[in-house]
Amino acid sequence: MSGFALFDTAIGMCALAWGPQGLAGVQLPTDDGEAATRARMARRFPALRESLPDEMAQHAIAAIQGLLQGGHDDLAHIVLDMRGVSEFHQRVYAIARRIPPGQTRTYGEIAQELGDKGLARAVGQAMGHNPFAPVVPCHRVLAAGNKPGGFSAGGGALTKLRMLAIEDARPNGMASLF
Incomplete structure (x- = not known):
């Protein structure tokens, strides 16, 4: 299952995209709010649709939210899809x-x-x-x-x-x- 989802954090509305290889990307808040974050994700990941996060994505969302609330998780356990990264x-x-x-x-x-x-x-x-x-x-x-x-x-x-x-x-x- 692949898709992208928005989620609230202590610093604003973030988003992430995922697929079978892991996280394909994460978006920190934009200055223009939730609609702009959604539009940016749609442009970055045109083949993906906004959907409910799968179990892996839910785990990543919870970990990112925790970090941005002052937690000390280094997020090293989150698998990243590095295809296309030099x-x-x-x-x-x-x-x-x-x-x-x-x-x-x-x-x-x-x-x-x-x-x-x-x-x-x-x-x-x-x-x-x-x-x-x-x-x-x-x-x-x-x-x-x-x-x-x-x-x-x-x-x-x-x-x-x-x-x-x-x-x-x-x-x-x-x-x-x-």
């Missing part, structure tokens, strides 16, 4: 998924883990194209100097900071960002 992006996302709630890394640190600190900009671009936020927690990846950097979800960097505040994020063992 091998480089998959490597970046795998590293990002290991960042626990409440902690952060920088683009440069992820680039260094990939073997080349010069890849920091490419890491940032991968985060900007992340189709699975917050399951792939791009909000936990910061620019140099632990600055928020950009964020492609509705609300931009303010949404990123809000999500980090919910997690009481502490970059690299420092005091809270807030």
